[in-house]
Amino acid sequence: MLKPLQPFAMRQKGFRAIISTLLLACFAAFAFVRPACAADASSNTGLSDAQARQLISVLSNDSQRQQFLTTLQNLVKAQQNTKHTSLLTMARDNLTEFGERALQQLHVLHQNIIDFGAIGPWLGAVLHDAALQKTIAHIALRVLIMLAVSFVLLYSVRLVLRPLRRRINRMAKEHNKKVFQNAARKLRKANADAEGLAQHATDEATSAKTTSSHDDAESVQATLEESLRHQGALTQLMLCLRRAPYALAWAGLELLAIVMFPLVTLLMGVLDPAPTPQSDHALWSITWLVGIGLGLWVILLRIFLAPEAPWLRLSILHDRTANFIFRYLRHIGYIIAWGFAALDVIATMSVPSPVLHGLQKLLMLVVHFLLAVMIIRSRGIVRRACQLVGANNRHLQSLMSVIAKGWWIVALFFDGALWLVWAADIAGGYQIILQLFVRTIVALVIVRVVSILIYGGLERFMRALNDWNLNGETLARIRRYYPAATAIIRIIMAVITILALAIAWGAPVYLLMGQNTLGPRIFQAALTILVALIVGVVAWEVANVTIEHHIRRLDAQEGRDTKIRVARLQTLTPMFRILFLLILAVIIGLTVLSQLGIDTGPLIASASIFGVALGFGSQKLVQDFISGIFLLLENALTVGDAVTLNGTYGVIERLSLRSVHVRANDGSINIFSFSSLSQVTNYNRDFSRAMILATVDIESDTDQVAAILVEIGKEMRHEAPYKDLILADFDLWGVSAIGTSSVSVKGVYPTTNAGRWTVEWEFNRRMKKRFEEHGIQYPREVVDIQGAALERFITNAAPSGETPQPPQH
Template sequence: MIRFLKLLPSASLFVILGVVVLPSVAAQAADDPSRPIVTKEIDDLITIIEDDGEREKFLQRLRLLKKASEDSTIANTPTTPGATVLQQLSDQVSVAGSRLVQSVETLTTLPGAVVKLFKGLNSTEERGIWLGAIFKILAVLLAGYLTEILIRRLVKRPREAIESTDRETFWSRLPLQIGRFLLELIGIVAAVTVAYALLSATDPGNTTRVIAIALINATALVRLISALMRVALSPRVNKIRLVPVSDETANYWSVWIRRLSVFSVYGYIALETGYLLGFQPELYNVLSSILGLGVLLMLIVLVQQNRRLVAKLISGHNHDSAASLFRKRIGELWNVATIVYLVLVFAVWISDKPGSFLVVVKGSLATIIIIVGAIILGTIVNRLVDRSFRLSDELRTRFPYLEARTNRFVPKIKTIITTLVSLIAVLSILNSWGINVTKWFESELGALITEKVGSIVFIIFIAVAIWEIVSSLIEHTIHRSQSSTERSARLETLLPLARKTLLVVLSVMVTLTVLSELGLNIGPLLAGAGVVGLAIGFGAQSLVKDIITGIFILIEDSISVGDFVDVGGPNGTVESLSIRTLRLRDIEGNVSTIPFSSVNTVLNYTRDYGISLLEIGIAYREDVDQVIEVLKRLGEEMMEDEGLAKDILEPLVVQGIHRLDDSAVTLRARIKTTAGMQWAMRREFFKRMKKRFDELEIEIPFPHQTIYFGADKKGFAQAAPIQIENKPERVKED
């Protein structure tokens, strides 16, 4: 019953409309003096058409009037775009001003029309007619309302089951909302069907039928808008709400949508119905202006109430980028721009230019639909991109650097997709407003530019794809080669150089191709580059030699990062290799940068494996076999040490006596170690050997010096005076 009472103001509007219409129609039929004049003019026109001479004169007059009108139009037509826009604005303002003046003049006649209306209702017959019409209209509305109530009760259980279901995601809630909407739609369709059937059965008059049909259609349209609003917002059921807003926000927007739909739909259909039934044009214009002004004021209030919230949504996160600052400025001015747009739409509404308001409405609705669709499409595509680039655990294990690389390009891909969607949306909006952008693309210039831009984008895309694929393979290869120190060092040297070379080659090729697509003749550029290259080749022979020698050294794998090398002068650990230089750090920490052209020989101490070459000197009196056994035992002890065994490739090998020196017998032994560990092994072996020789009292000889004083002819050596002095003991002082 409450809903039926809510419809009474709208029903009253249409009843008053019918009451106003009948006197105006009667007045036009009885008092309009223009009807006989129109009949006489028609008779005169028939006479002119039937008479050949009169018809020719009439046609000449029409041609003269047409020519004068064309001359006047050409003379008054602006010749520049700015003047055209100003002229159109001036015309719109002039028409709107005329409409406002006419509306004010018509409003001054309304009191008299109201008095005439009430005088007409004093007639018993007239009151009976309109009371019967009102009764029939209310009966039709009540029947439709009761039908909807009945249907709602029949579908109450499935509707409550849908509303009690709790779903988390948008896609799981959407089917429930569609089902709920279909249940409400059944009630609306049934109510409209019953109302039309009862209206046909009662056989009302023409005026009553038009008013009843208009009221039924308006009510059905308002109910349909409310049903769609409940699908999106669900102000009373938040478990299946599609739009992620609070209960307060959902109820706020539902109230405003209901206000706007009721006022605009009932008002517009009432105006059109009144015009159909015989409203005078002046009265129609006044009421339409009032209706448009009411909708304008409601929308302005709605904009002002939400200006801060929308500004915050437009501004987004606070950043210092140019895009963020631009969005912030848009957020600060959006309400002003929207109000200006609404005022302009209202001006078009009251200007009464044929078809202009319909174009604005279609363009505005299409713009809103396109923007919402673009936002939804962009969101869906971005989520698909996130899901597509999400790697499984197996891929993360196999390609540990792949996720970081793909995630680095996900924002760029999203930006490209957002740009494309925005571009398509802008073109669609322009087409919806009658700006046919497609014709420009179909023109010769547009097709040429589109083809060139497409080719350039395709070339850049292919180059980026090649770069990313090669870079990913390089990083994957380096990661897999880390188990082998030697191979990893070489690859860490060669592959970054190959990647840099590929970057240079791709950059040059893409640049030349893009310039060629833009229409530039790259032949002279290539010739100039060849001349420059030749000049550089002659003038920088040392540089070219460095590069070529470096390439061959790297290809032959003579040197890798981490090797300890001697290049015929400086020696040290290789820290880095470029395309033309070698950088070494010696044992004291000094860094040497050596051009490859000055490298004649390379002595690499850390290639494949190392040999700790041991030369041990013992006294002549020592037992050589005993010492060899001691050395072998020391080698076995080192093999048994877990900290040393991993770097010993083969056991100690004693090769035997290497030399007989002046004061020592020199033995030679060797230990095969991993690359770079030979020096550490030799130091460890000598430490252990010294301790063991001290324990076994094996002498490690050192140089001795014998003093010879000479001899006489008889062979006796001259005596050397020796004096031994006893040092006095120190007396301790008390």
């Protein structure tokens, strides 16, 4: 009976799971798709009887149930596919996930490397265990006594041996000086012999053929220089070896002082009334590590580096380099010796092993950190050494340059990686480090080759522009984008370098390159933005080049119409550039925002609403802009025109999108908005006319006046300063006005726009001279005196024969 019931039970479990899933899906569907009767939805939150019966019938039928499940799965997939996730959101989510994983890994690494959890119970035991306290005090007292006595004896021995050390130092210095003098004498002799051989080779070469003698002299000189260089290096090495006796004698004196540490330890072991294995172990640990180990380390450093006594140095190093290396290596020796000695002493005090291991790892971390500082600060020393090697050997110059730039990065990598592998106790860690190093080198070489190809292609493209028969301005425009192109390539190469290093280090880059991941989105967005920028730049430059080429082509033609068209284009070009740049900026900006995942629909709607509000609020500004566009399109105003705007005369200096700037005759600048121009008078369109008006006395002969005007016009028509400014003969219009005491004769002189005032002013000057020659009078003022004023004038008149005087006030 159990066997038949088992499938039924399993079927019931699967059936319950299906029912639960369907009910959840139904509730979700009802939550998103609200019925029409939403008003009373709160009173009916469950399934109706008809819906329940329909659901039971669907679930009872296997085919309908499977179809229903398939439909629900397709809906879920469709919702996932149609869900819009912006690039910024994906980047934020990926960075958050990466940060969480990194923190977890760091937490695990921290637990594996440093575990100080047992230090609390040990401190509690020290506070409550009297025997442990007695043991710690016993060890600490003997360690302090041993260190104090050892250092006192050490400095005492050094004080006793100081005269002998000074004597050795003085003898070494004198010996070094003599050796240097002998070496310098030998080098001078070698140089003299080399010069004599070169001169001998040159003398012999002059008697032979010119080409063969020249080759022989050069080969002899090169051979001599090579031999002298090697002789100098060998001389320096022999100088160092000749210092060895004095350096070893000085080291022997230092060994006598170091012996005080084991001597004191032996004496304390003999004289200690209550020795223990723990105290003996602590004392001998300090003796071997601090006394003997550190002492020998410092002696070796002083033998080969000797920063304070170069005459005892057994290495070919400069003083600055030797001092730098000695200082850092001595500090590292102090930290290692004293640190491990302290750890051995602490270990005898029943400190838990995990705490000791953690302290050892921290101690070595300090050592590796000091090594990192040493590596960073020694970059200049290594760079100068590489430059020296490259200068001596041209074949190694490129290799030395690469080493000088990147050796410290490799050194820092190994410095940190070695400590991490040792501290984390990674299985096969050193092999992993070697593999990572090789992969990194290969990745960097590949990236370097790719960068050489890309930069080389850009350089070839720039050089090929000279063969394309382009004018200088077009070449200048293209080359202006060379820095931007190099910056973009630099960014691309940085991204490629990061990806190559990530692949070489085994990072899961494939997780970023799958479907619906961050990698393809970033690549697509970057490519689209780059293409949009390139298209915008090309469109901008093509528009500018086209306009300027059209202006130059028109400017090369003759005629007043073309000059006017050129002036109009030069006036409208800044406005068109601003509008075109604004359009490009909007299009590219919307493209960038859309690629970043920002919905531009609300932005466009907000911009439209803002534009409408701005239009209502700035009607005057819009009116100025539209009026200016029509005035400029109708060629009513151009920079340099002499105009009268609203009664103000001047020359146009600048035209903007909404105003015109006019420089008046008195030097003042007048700014008029385009919408405020009710009257525009332009004196620089097609031609001008010099208006000639001769107003003379009423009794003058108008025919004589007209004849004088015509004569002056004929004279100026053919004179050199004015014939180029006059377009036609003088046109006498005739008598234009007759007054009570004057008569006016008027005529015009057609001139160029620039010659109007020059011709008119010269004509008036000559007209006055001619009128004076012919006795033609200008009209006098006539005063009409009537009534009481006439009586007062007669009363105050002078006697007969005299001119009446005006009344006195």
